[in-house]
Amino acid sequence: MALRHAVLAALLDEERSGYQLAKAFDVGVANFWHALPQQLYAELTKLEREGLVAGREVVQETRPNKRVFQATEAGLAELREFTAAASKPSFIRDDLLVKVQGADHVDSGQLIEQLGERATAAEAKIELFSALLHQMRGDESEDEFLLDGERIGPYLTCLRGLAFERDNRDWCRRIADVLRARQAAALSHRPG
Amino acid sequence: MALRHAVLAALLDEERSGYQLAKAFDVGVANFWHALPQQLYAELTKLEREGLVAGREVVQETRPNKRVFQATEAGLAELREFTAAASKPSFIRDDLLVKVQGADHVDSGQLIEQLGERATAAEAKIELFSALLHQMRGDESEDEFLLDGERIGPYLTCLRGLAFERDNRDWCRRIADVLRARQAAALSHRPG
């Protein structure tokens, strides 16, 4: 029981279709959860059957029809129970970090390349999250918005995502620099 | 096929038992992987059967005997293949972030409490990682160590973990402050 609460939290403020949810979870829901479309469709079916979300058909002309969902009172109650309970420790998995852990035993060139790609991806997310934050707070300053805004939850989680991606970008660049410097040092010690 | 590479990377530089690995993976291996002891024992059995790690029995007098493992040449080759392949996007799961996403609909008191606990846990990890880093680099400055150190992989991943936990701590404190300020504002608007 885990994905259900992430889905409920995403359906509190607005209606979304499975497809829209899938896109949000692909980006990572501002970097705190991850799920594939198949899981989301399955979970939405379960949640609707249990009355925790309510779905309604939206007929579209140029696109296929879709079903959009929103959390019900029962769904909110479920989320409140979840919130009251202890949190599991947060949990990360990152292939790239595994690779860097073995940095002394593998080809640096490949790592440097992948670190560069990851830094670029992080930069893209930074811009995305910055834009989302700006959009949510409108004209207000961040402090003002966080004091008097009505829906600050998504803003707060997006702030965490932004900080995460900034660290990510900075770390990737730093590590790539370190590995390049070591390549250069190795060359000068035993030149070609 | 995923845990196997995290395990291989952890067994490159030193021999470890399943139990020692389990402790490392419980802390999160500097925040980039997580696994339960049962998974690790199972994975070690598989890896040994496939010749990717080599185990040897260590007889102990006051403690139960243990089997320690280290990556073999074949294991290193497997890790190199993994490193050459594309990385899956990194992947996070955090109950607490799900709860904060729903902050506008749930009890702030509970959230503030859990944010405080998480900040404390993050602080503990910050101290742990700082100590580990200091231990690894010895007398050298970080830049010196990263340029001429022999085993920098674990240092680099630990740096990432440290940055992550600092952000974590700072974010938790900031969000708790925001929620407290909103509680106070709500009280002053409808006092008594």
Next chain:
DNA sequence: AGGCCCATGTAATCTGTTACATGATTCC
């Protein structure tokens, strides 16, 4: 004509979690 976006699923397989099981030693 080919590729991408919208939109939703099923089925088989692989991975991860929870519950259970055992037993000695050391610390408070």
Next chain:
DNA sequence: GGAATCATGTAACAGATTACATGGGCCT
């Protein structure tokens, strides 16, 4: 005397990934 640490697993179940399946519209 009770809790924590060391040490290693099995078995049942829940959750996640991969492969497969379909089909119209939009853009180049």
